[in-house]
Amino acid sequence: xxxxxxxxxxxxxxxxxxxxxxxxxxxxxxxxxxxxxxxxxxxxxxxxxxxxxxxxxxxxxxxxxxxxxxxxxxxxxxxxxxxxxxxxxxxxxxxxxxxxxxxxxxxxxxxxxxxxxxxxxxxxxxxxxxxxxxxxxxxxxxxxxxxxxxxxxxxxxxxxxxxxxxxxxxxxxxxxxxxxxxxxxxxxxxxxxxxxxxxxxxxxxxxxxxxxxxxxxxxxxxxxxxxxxxxxxxxxxxxxxxxxxxxxxxxxxxxxxxxxxxxxxxxxxxxxxxxxxxxxxxxxxxxxxxxxxxxxxxxxxxxxxxxxxxxxxxxxxxxxxxxxxxxxxxxxxxxx
Amino acid sequence: xxxxxxxxxxxxxxxxxxxxxxxxxxxxxxxxxxxxxxxxxxxxxxxxxxxxxxxxxxxxxxxxxxxxxxxxxxxxxxxxxxxxxxxxxxxxxxxxxxxxxxxxxxxxxxxxxxxxxxxxxxxxxxxxxxxxxxxxxxxxxxxxxxxxxxxxxxxxxxxxxxxxxxxxxxxxxxxxxxxxxxxxxxxxxxxxxxxxxxxxxxxxxxxxxxxxxxxxxxxxxxxxxxxxxxxxxxxxxxxxxxxxxxxxxxxxxxxxxxxxxxxxxxxxxxxxxxxxxxxxxxxxxxxxxxxxxxxxxxxxxxxxxxxxxxxxxxxxxxxxxxxxxxxxxxxxxxxxxxxxxxxxxxxxxx
Numbered sequence: 001x002x003x004x005x006x007x008x009x010x011x012x013x014x015x016x017x018x019x020x021x022x023x024x025x026x027x028x029x030x031x032x033x034x035x036x037x038x039x040x041x042x043x044x045x046x047x048x049x050x051x052x053x054x055x056x057x058x059x060x061x062x063x064x065x066x067x068x069x070x071x072x073x074x075x076x077x078x079x080x081x082x083x084x085x086x087x088x089x090x091x092x093x094x095x096x097x098x099x100x101x102x103x104x105x106x107x108x109x110x111x112x113x114x115x116x117x118x119x120x121x122x123x124x125x126x127x128x129x130x131x132x133x134x135x136x137x138x139x140x141x142x143x144x145x146x147x148x149x150x151x152x153x154x155x156x157x158x159x160x161x162x163x164x165x166x167x168x169x170x171x172x173x174x175x176x177x178x179x180x181x182x183x184x185x186x187x188x189x190x191x192x193x194x195x196x197x198x199x200x201x202x203x204x205x206x207x208x209x210x211x212x213x214x215x216x217x218x219x220x221x222x223x224x225x226x227x228x229x230x231x232x233x234x235x236x237x238x239x240x241x242x243x244x245x246x247x248x249x250x251x252x253x254x255x256x257x258x259x260x261x262x263x264x265x266x267x268x269x270x271x272x273x274x275x276x277x278x279x280x281x282x283x284x285x286x287x288x289x290x291x292x293x294x295x296x297x298x299x300x301x302x303x304x305x306x307x308x309x310x311x312x313x314x315x316x317x318x319x320x321x322x323x324x325x326x327x328x329x330x331x332x333x334x335x336x
Numbered sequence: 337x338x339x340x341x342x343x344x345x346x347x348x349x350x351x352x353x354x355x356x357x358x359x360x361x362x363x364x365x366x367x368x369x370x371x372x373x374x375x376x377x378x379x380x381x382x383x384x385x386x387x388x389x390x391x392x393x394x395x396x397x398x399x400x401x402x403x404x405x406x407x408x409x410x411x412x413x414x415x416x417x418x419x420x421x422x423x424x425x426x427x428x429x430x431x432x433x434x435x436x437x438x439x440x441x442x443x444x445x446x447x448x449x450x451x452x453x454x455x456x457x458x459x460x461x462x463x464x465x466x467x468x469x470x471x472x473x474x475x476x477x478x479x480x481x482x483x484x485x486x487x488x489x490x491x492x493x494x495x496x497x498x499x500x501x502x503x504x505x506x507x508x509x510x511x512x513x514x515x516x517x518x519x520x521x522x523x524x525x526x527x528x529x530x531x532x533x534x535x536x537x538x539x540x541x542x543x544x545x546x547x548x549x550x551x552x553x554x555x556x557x558x559x560x561x562x563x564x565x566x567x568x569x570x571x572x573x574x575x576x577x578x579x580x581x582x583x584x585x586x587x588x589x590x591x592x593x594x595x596x597x598x599x600x601x602x603x604x605x606x607x608x609x610x611x612x613x614x615x616x617x618x619x620x621x622x623x624x625x626x627x628x629x630x631x632x633x634x635x636x637x638x639x640x641x642x643x644x645x646x647x648x649x650x651x652x653x654x655x656x657x658x659x660x661x662x663x664x665x666x667x668x669x670x671x672x673x674x675x676x677x678x679x680x681x682x683x684x685x686x
Contacts, residue, residue, distance in 0.1 A: 054573055061570075064562075151402075151404050157409060157686045158590055174600050250591075251561045251565050251590065252590065253591070257561065258561065260560060302570035305553045307556070
């Protein structure tokens with residue numbers, strides 16, 4: 001605690017400069033990993049890998065965790081963590097596909113999914129910001145209760161979207177593609193771009209970095225740290241809500257088993273993307289690249305008919321390498 | 337840490353109150369009413385007049401799993417529906433649990449209630465073996481459902497499905513449908529589970545009978561709709577041309593079939609597993625690549641209730657020459673196709 005207060009912030013110009021440098025190193029590393037994976041795909045299965053269909057597949061599969069990762073990046077940069085994202089997605093998809101919700105039509109399904117996501121984010125945020133619970137504890141409590149409520153509501157059943165709301169599921173089919181791009185990918189791109197603008201070009205974004213770096217200094221600088229913390233978890237909840245709608249489109253159903261271990265996928269993507277787990281520094285571009293790396297690994301392994309276990313080993317190795325690179329970049333920053 | 341306690345409590349209260357508010361606003365949408373009535377077990381009890389005639393009252397204890405999957409939910413529903421059909425059966429049901437320790441204590445409470453017969457679907461067969469043994473030692477016959485206990489001393493009769501034969505029947509059906517020639521894929525469940533390994537083994541063994549058929553790809557979809565969609569989408573990308581695919585589980589099949597539709601593919605045959613309502617309806621409608629599913633019957637709990645009743649009344653199975661109920665009943669994994677789907681549809685699970 002004391003250390004944080006004693007250490008003075010470096011002058012803004014110098015800090016901005018080295019931060020950008022650190023991000024560059026990180027992002028270049030991830031781009032290199034992506035290129036290596038692409039080369040591996042091209043060499044092993046050129047016909048299937050080098051196709052527009054495959055590119056669309058990778059982007060579609062990345063889109064759902066991608067949207068969640070955008071929210072997660074904000075929370076982690078703001079010095080927090082949200083372990084509840086997977087469970088919130090499960091609850092949102094279940095609540096949005098109950099018979100009662102479905103009777104309100106497609107609008108009802110979308111509204112319900114978003115409202116449940118935001119509601120869960122609001123509860124976690126209030127507990128953390130105003131109830132002074134540690135984020136880890138509060139969101140783990142949300143994880144358990146949201147998953148439990150999802151099982152309770154669905155009674156363990158997979159709730160399929162009914163015929164009246166088929167229009168929603170149709171959004172996942174080829175006939176709904178806009179200029180050859182699936183709507184899910186478009187949503188992902190929009191969320192990522194909006195997230196980047198908010199994080200890097202607005203006061204909200206600067207405040208997020210500030211409270212993540214040093215909440216006490218941020219408070220002294222006149223930022224309402226509590227309210228801002230609350231809004232970060234609401235944002236993460238909203239992203240979960242959007243992801244839930246996308247998941248319902250993709251799978252035409254809602255189930256309490258949805259979103260299993262999404263929190264780990266999202267956090268892993270954020271970390272290899274160069275965001276510090278302790279907050280205050282990070283990059284949204286890196287997070288998105290991180291999601292793409294993980295998705296590409298999965299696609300590559302299925303293309304080459306390799307078992308899932310090997311895939312998990314590869315994921316683990318990439319996380320370790322990315323964090324090592326991150327530490328080197330971070331050391332360079334402090335020594336320069 | 338010298339945070340003022342009172343302030344914290346008030347804040348905590350406010351947070352809790354707002355949480356309740358969110359819940360209250362949203363409860364309007366949680367309803368899941370107008371569900372179909374519980375399916376009844378297959379052949380009418382009247383078929384065997386002697387056995388179905390009301391006899392001595394039997395108290396059956398039922399310790400089931402937590403219903404976090406459609407199939408498990410059907411197990412609980414079918415057991416209750418079957419017991420309700422008999423005037424001489426009283427069913428005592430414990431709250432379902434996936435925790436072996438909790439379930440063991442529930443079995444204890446059923447033993448001390450002195451039920452006549454126990455039906456247990458263990459959270460984990462190995463871990464629950466002592467609990468079954470305890471009941472048997474107390475003189476209560478145990479019917480072990482599906483997940484088998486380690487020791488024969490822990491149960492009187494085992495009733496369960498046959499994962500190996502599921503794969504065998506799926507492979508044989510596909511082999512015959514393809515006329516012994518072509519490429520097939522496999523969408524498995526969770527690779528670390530023994531049941532997945534048995535299903536895959538059965539499938540591979542069946543395909544060995546068709547030298548002209550080659551298994552070109554396999555992916556594990558974790559018994560989950562979303563991973564079912566992802567792995568299937570990847571398989572479709574990896575194999576621009578194949579003839580058939582066996583999917584181990586109809587629940588993950590919902591996602592897999594979505595992936596097929598999203599890719600706009602119709603050029604192959606798909607066979608499911610377990611026997612969900614959604615899958616059977618699609619087979620009946622004949623509107624997708626899904627042409628069959630291999631059963632893992634959730635009616636086994638209804639059969640267990642019937643066997644429990646007969647055990648309690650010291651009767652044998654009418655259609656067997658034996659004086660006693662068999663020690664093991666392995667159910668058949670029937671292949672459900674468009675031709676016979678009507679027979680199985682009422683017992684499918686949601």
